[in-house]
Every structure is written in C-alpha cells, then in structure tokens.
Amino acid sequence: MDRLLFGDNQFFGVNHMSEEKARAQAMRFQDIEAIQSVLDDAYDEGVTTFMCTTHDRIAEVTAHVRANPQRYPDQKFFPCMPYAHKYANAMTEDGPIGAIRRFLPDGGILDAAMRGGMSLAKKDIEGVTTLLIDAEMKMFEGLSTPVIFLQNVVVDLLLGMGFLDAFATFAEHVRTRYHAEPGFITMNTPMLLDALDKVGLVNPIVCSNINKLGFRMSGGVEGYLQALEKRPFRAIAMSVFASGAIRPAEAIEWICAQPNIESIVFGASSRAHIAATRDEVKKYW
Amino acid sequence: MIRVGVVGMGKMGLSHLSIFRAHPQVELAGICDSNSYLLSVLGKYTGIPTYSSYETMLAKAELDAVVIATPSALHAPMVRTALDRGLHVFCEKPFCLDPAVSEELAALAEAKDLVTAVGYHYRFVGTFAEIKRLLDAGAIGEVTLAQAEAFGPVVLKRQGTTWRSKKQLGGGSLYDYAAHPLNLLNWYLGSPNWVGGTVLQPVFSSETDDQVAGTLRFDSGATGQISVNWSDESERKMSTKITLWGTKGRIHADRQELQVYLREEGPTGYRKGWTVKYTTELTKEVWFYLRGEEYSAQADDFITRIAEHHTDGVNSFTAATATDQTLAMLVADAESPTKPRGGLRRLIGR
Incomplete structure (x- = not known):
C-alpha cells in the first residue's frame, strides 16, 4: 500500500464538523468533472490510490479512468463497500430482508432461500453476501483494486452482534474472486482485532480513526496505541485531523510518530492542500 | 451481568x-x-x-x-x-x-x-445536550421562538411495503421523524398548551404523511414551529436542526455544530457575540461506536x-409521554375541522 491514500468524503457531502460545509462541498462537486479534476491533481502530485465508497457516482470516475488508461497508468482504487446510507434508507422503508432484496441482481434467490428454511442458511448467507459484493464491484471492472474494504457501519454492526463469520466470508470472496486483500474499516479497532483473530484472519488491513484527540477511537487512545505497538495488523489511519479540530502540521507530526502505521488516508479539495499534506508527511516518513 | x-x-x-x-x-x-x-x-x-x-x-x-x-x-x-x-x-x-x-x-x-x-x-447528542445546559443556565434569557426541523431521504417514491407506511401501525413522518425534534422541544420548553395550523401531508405515500408543519405554544410564552419532510433527497441522511431565539441571544444546532449568539457574556466558554462549538469538542467518548456516539450513550x-x-x-417513559401527548395534539389538530375562532382569540389574548 502507498503511504498516502486519497479519500472521498469531501466529494459526497460528508463533513463531520459542519452540515453547511458538507452542503457547500456537495454543490461544488456535483459535476463529475469537478471531482475528476481534484483526482487528477492528486494523481499528478503522486497520490495515485483512491480509497472510495461504492457510491453510484464513483461509477463515472471509474468509467473515465477505464477509458483513459494512458493518462492513469498507476491509478489504483481501494473500494469501500457498501455505500451504507443506500441500505440504511432502504431498510427504513423495506426492512432488512427487503433492503437486501432490493440490491440483489435477482431478488428471486433470496425468496428461494427463505422458502428453503433453516437448513440452507449457511450456503444462502454466503451466496447472498458474494452476490452483494459482486454488485458493488461491478463499477471497478478492469481496474486495479488491490485492497477491498468493508465499511465501518457494516463491520461494527457485525462486530457488536458477534456475527464474526461474515468477516471470513468477505475475506475469502475478495481474495478468490478479485485477488485482492480484504480490508476492514472500524471505529473499534482493539475489539475488531480480537474478532479477526478469532476467525483466523492474520495480519489484517484495518482502517480506523487515529488522531491526537482520540476522536471516534472507541477503546480509547491508550488501547489504540497498545494495539499499534503490540498487535500484528496493517494499520491505515483516517480522520488524522479529527475533522479539522487539530492543526494539520501538528496532526501529521503526531501520526507519523506512532508505530506501525502503514498508510494515511486523507481528503482534500485543492491541489495546494494535497501537495501540502504530501510534503508535510515527507518530513517524517 | x-x-x-x-x-x-x-x-x-x-x-x-x-x-x-x-x-x-x-x-x-x-x-x-x-x-x-x-x-x-x-x-x-x-x-x-x-x-x-x-x-x-x-x-x-x-x-x-x-x-x-x-x-x-x-x-x-x-x-x-x-x-x-x-x-x-x-x-x-x-x-x-x-x-x-x-x-x-x-x-x-x-x-x-x-x-x-x-x-x-438526540438527547444524547453533544450539541443538543449542550443546548439544554445553556437554557438551564439562562444563557439566551427567555425563549420566545423555537424552530424544530428534520429532513431526510426516506420516502422518495410511490411505494413502501413495511409498517412504516401504515398509519395505524405508527408509520409516517410524524411518528418517525417529527417525534425527534418535538422530543427536543419538550426537553427545552416543556409540553405545549396549544397547537395549531398542523398539516400532516403525504408527498409520495398513499396511506400516511411524508411531511409535517405546525405551530406550538408553550406555558413559558414561547412559540414553536415544527417543519419536517422525509422525502428530501438533498439530505444524505436524517438531519435534525433546532433554532431558539431568546431575549438575550440565539442558539442554532444540528448534530455536528452548535452556533450561539449572546448579547452579553455567557457561561464559561461562551463570550458575548458568536461562539461555535463542534461535536468533536462536545461529544463524550463511548466504549463502542456504531452509527453515532448517541446510540451507545443511551x-x-x-x-x-x-x-x-x-x-x-x-x-x-415519563419524559417520552410528554412527546406522545404532543404528537397526539398535533394529530387531533390536523384532523379537526376548521377551528373555532373564539378559541384562537382567547389564546392570543392570554
């Protein structure tokens, strides 16, 4: 993995500080050209991995990159699935089973499974999971996706419930079908590492908030630092600026001083900011 | 255990x-x-x-x-x-x-x-809990006007197969969305003594409401307005906002950000003029995180x-009962035929 990964929150109106700012960003990036232009800047500044949700609009980005292989020879994507709000809103309207049925290419398989009853459960679950993964991966066809992530809402939901086999199912499918490494995004790193251990996922890629403030680091800063120190996993730090609550230089100096962090994922809306972050990180790494 | x-x-x-x-x-x-x-x-x-x-x-x-x-x-x-x-x-x-x-x-x-x-x-969201603290400290004086809003993308087309689309089962945007900002108004201002102008209106649903508008009067003298629409695709997820105007200032908050304007020096951390605080500062850490600290905190x-x-x-249950009463008042008002003039005049003259 590259040391710096480019994130996509800024493109989709996600801002953990201000709804007004989020809306302004959604307006600014409503044309795909505006998104592509920032991605071009990132690429040209040497940040060539785009870690992105499987939001419908990403399909326009991937289509563009697919059509211009000579412009983006080193472009890599780290898809993060699913785009959770799509499911959450569908669940409010249709319930959990209805929501899953809505996003399956063929809802019939679920109906057949439900008619089949309990004895089919394991096979069905795997079948449905892999179909859902394939549906989300369609937009990345023919592109480089060396790491594929499960989003934190799903990871943490399963983690809390103790539905741990799903992590192994996800990992297995991502490895065999896409020859990619599975990654897990979480807000609960110490607890997740125990769970991944239990299902035999060795040295997993785990992406989580790691920042000086301890913002959204459940298990506490101490728990995270101990995990970084002692546990075998490949850590990606996100939210290193704690949504802007920490000054960039201070945030980067701190994060680069922590042990065993393999990559940082960050978002930016201008070439100057991308270059500044890259240069700041270069001072330490 | x-x-x-x-x-x-x-x-x-x-x-x-x-x-x-x-x-x-x-x-x-x-x-x-x-x-x-x-x-x-x-x-x-x-x-x-x-x-x-x-x-x-x-x-x-x-x-x-x-x-x-x-x-x-x-x-x-x-x-x-x-x-x-x-x-x-x-x-x-x-x-x-x-x-x-x-x-x-x-x-x-x-x-x-x-x-x-x-x-x-929402009572466990840092910004909304901070409003309660500020009101209890009298930071904006007497509240005269309150605006409570919730918008989000739940029902965006003509369909719906679950209980949420059935009024008798407690579906609809009033019970599902409006209940939250109303519950905050109950926390801040108590129970309304009058509601009026309530309109529960479908946008896409056939059996229930997708938007809510209404006016509430509180014993304290404050007037509240509720404005809710869950057929709003411009929001990524449910967005709840509260704005309160008082004799000594104004507070506006959503779940991320608190903006306070005070006409004079306020409680510690709140100066005369504008103070803005963010969820990063107002939210307490939780032992486990899923979807938002407030779910774990509750x-x-x-x-x-x-x-x-x-x-x-x-x-x-007692706190929630106040919200159930408020919801029932809104339903009764929305369903009542044209309100008698006399009653309205009596209230205005109160």
Whole structure:
C-alpha cells in the first residue's frame, strides 16, 4: 500500500464538523468533472490510490479512468463497500430482508432461500453476501483494486452482534474472486482485532480513526496505541485531523510518530492542500 | 451481568442488538422476531438464543431487561407484558400511540420501581445536550421562538411495503421523524398548551404523511414551529436542526455544530457575540461506536441506571409521554375541522 491514500468524503457531502460545509462541498462537486479534476491533481502530485465508497457516482470516475488508461497508468482504487446510507434508507422503508432484496441482481434467490428454511442458511448467507459484493464491484471492472474494504457501519454492526463469520466470508470472496486483500474499516479497532483473530484472519488491513484527540477511537487512545505497538495488523489511519479540530502540521507530526502505521488516508479539495499534506508527511516518513 | 433480550430485528433492533451485546455489563440472552428466516440466520451466526414468540422469550430467557424495537403500535402491549414481569424496559420511539396508555405505563413502571428508557437518542447528542445546559443556565434569557426541523431521504417514491407506511401501525413522518425534534422541544420548553395550523401531508405515500408543519405554544410564552419532510433527497441522511431565539441571544444546532449568539457574556466558554462549538469538542467518548456516539450513550445510560438502581432518566417513559401527548395534539389538530375562532382569540389574548 502507498503511504498516502486519497479519500472521498469531501466529494459526497460528508463533513463531520459542519452540515453547511458538507452542503457547500456537495454543490461544488456535483459535476463529475469537478471531482475528476481534484483526482487528477492528486494523481499528478503522486497520490495515485483512491480509497472510495461504492457510491453510484464513483461509477463515472471509474468509467473515465477505464477509458483513459494512458493518462492513469498507476491509478489504483481501494473500494469501500457498501455505500451504507443506500441500505440504511432502504431498510427504513423495506426492512432488512427487503433492503437486501432490493440490491440483489435477482431478488428471486433470496425468496428461494427463505422458502428453503433453516437448513440452507449457511450456503444462502454466503451466496447472498458474494452476490452483494459482486454488485458493488461491478463499477471497478478492469481496474486495479488491490485492497477491498468493508465499511465501518457494516463491520461494527457485525462486530457488536458477534456475527464474526461474515468477516471470513468477505475475506475469502475478495481474495478468490478479485485477488485482492480484504480490508476492514472500524471505529473499534482493539475489539475488531480480537474478532479477526478469532476467525483466523492474520495480519489484517484495518482502517480506523487515529488522531491526537482520540476522536471516534472507541477503546480509547491508550488501547489504540497498545494495539499499534503490540498487535500484528496493517494499520491505515483516517480522520488524522479529527475533522479539522487539530492543526494539520501538528496532526501529521503526531501520526507519523506512532508505530506501525502503514498508510494515511486523507481528503482534500485543492491541489495546494494535497501537495501540502504530501510534503508535510515527507518530513517524517 | 445484566441479561437483556431484544425484540424486533429491524434497522433499530439490529443496531440495538449490536450495541447492547458489545456492552461489557450485558449478557445478550435472547432475540425475538416474527421473520423466522432472519431469526434463524442470526441465531446460527451469533449463537444468541432465538424466540419466535415474545411471551416465550420473557418466560424462558431469564431476562433482567428487554429492548423493544417492534412497529410502534406493538409497543404498548409489549411494554405492559414486560413491566408485569418486573423487567426494566428500553422501548424505541415513539413510546405509545395513545398518550393515555403512555401515562398509565409510565405510572406502572414507577410503581414497580423499574428503569425505563425510550430511544430518543438526540438527547444524547453533544450539541443538543449542550443546548439544554445553556437554557438551564439562562444563557439566551427567555425563549420566545423555537424552530424544530428534520429532513431526510426516506420516502422518495410511490411505494413502501413495511409498517412504516401504515398509519395505524405508527408509520409516517410524524411518528418517525417529527417525534425527534418535538422530543427536543419538550426537553427545552416543556409540553405545549396549544397547537395549531398542523398539516400532516403525504408527498409520495398513499396511506400516511411524508411531511409535517405546525405551530406550538408553550406555558413559558414561547412559540414553536415544527417543519419536517422525509422525502428530501438533498439530505444524505436524517438531519435534525433546532433554532431558539431568546431575549438575550440565539442558539442554532444540528448534530455536528452548535452556533450561539449572546448579547452579553455567557457561561464559561461562551463570550458575548458568536461562539461555535463542534461535536468533536462536545461529544463524550463511548466504549463502542456504531452509527453515532448517541446510540451507545443511551444504551450505556440505560444499563448503568439498572446497575445503580436509578429510575430517573433523561429519556424515561415519563419524559417520552410528554412527546406522545404532543404528537397526539398535533394529530387531533390536523384532523379537526376548521377551528373555532373564539378559541384562537382567547389564546392570543392570554
């Protein structure tokens, strides 16, 4: 993995500080050209991995990159699935089973499974999971996706419930079908590492908030630092600026001083900011 | 360990299941749902005992507490059964569709000394809790006007197959969305003594409302306005906003950001003029995070109150009953024919 990964929150109106700012960003990036232009800047500044949700609009980005292989020879994507709000809103309207049925290419398989009853459960679950993964991966066809992530809402939901086999199912499918490494995004790193251990996922890629403030680091800063120190996993730090609550230089100096962090994922809306972050990180790494 | 059962494996039930099971003081002792397929999958993969009958779960699972996340119309009978068995109860919002029943159940729980909670999680959001603190400190003086809003993308086309699209089951944007900002108004300003101009209106739904507008008057003299629409695609997820105007300033908040304007020096940390605070500063860390700190904080509050025998809580049945009453007032107002002029004049002259 590259040391710096480019994130996509800024493109989709996600801002953990201000709804007004989020809306302004959604307006600014409503044309795909505006998104592509920032991605071009990132690429040209040497940040060539785009870690992105499987939001419908990403399909326009991937289509563009697919059509211009000579412009983006080193472009890599780290898809993060699913785009959770799509499911959450569908669940409010249709319930959990209805929501899953809505996003399956063929809802019939679920109906057949439900008619089949309990004895089919394991096979069905795997079948449905892999179909859902394939549906989300369609937009990345023919592109480089060396790491594929499960989003934190799903990871943490399963983690809390103790539905741990799903992590192994996800990992297995991502490895065999896409020859990619599975990654897990979480807000609960110490607890997740125990769970991944239990299902035999060795040295997993785990992406989580790691920042000086301890913002959204459940298990506490101490728990995270101990995990970084002692546990075998490949850590990606996100939210290193704690949504802007920490000054960039201070945030980067701190994060680069922590042990065993393999990559940082960050978002930016201008070439100057991308270059500044890259240069700041270069001072330490 | 506190033995907890969860009934209703919809969006909120699954979320509660995850959060409560992750709680260090909880033993998740049973789950219950009417969908046998979903239940069998959950049972098989989580190892939690499953029950297709609520009564059987209460009889067999040796519970201390139950989390009820079923369609709203089922809350009242399920809460009653649980209280009769001496269980502490966490119920999803809205509490009961008939406020007379809400009152009765709140009294029953109190008589039995049981811990109760209703899932009005916005009271555990840092920014909205800070508003309460500021109002209690008198920071903006006397509140004269309040605007409570919620917008989001739930019903965006003509369809809907679940109970949420059925009015009789407690579906619709009034119970689902408006209940939250109204519950905050109840917290800040108390119960309204009058509501008027209520319009519950469908946008896409055939059987229920997708938007809510209405005016509320409070004993304190404050006027509130509620404005809700869950057919708003411009929002990525539910967005709740509160704005309060007072004699000494103004407060505006959503779940991320608090903007305060004070005409004079305020409590510590609030200067004359503008002060802006963010969720990063106002939110307390939780032991487990899923979807938002507030969901974990409300679960932890419930469990901690059980462990420490505190029946009083910020989102107890009694607090939620005020919101059920407010919701019922809005429904009655929306359904009433043209209001008599005299009544309105009397209020204005009050």
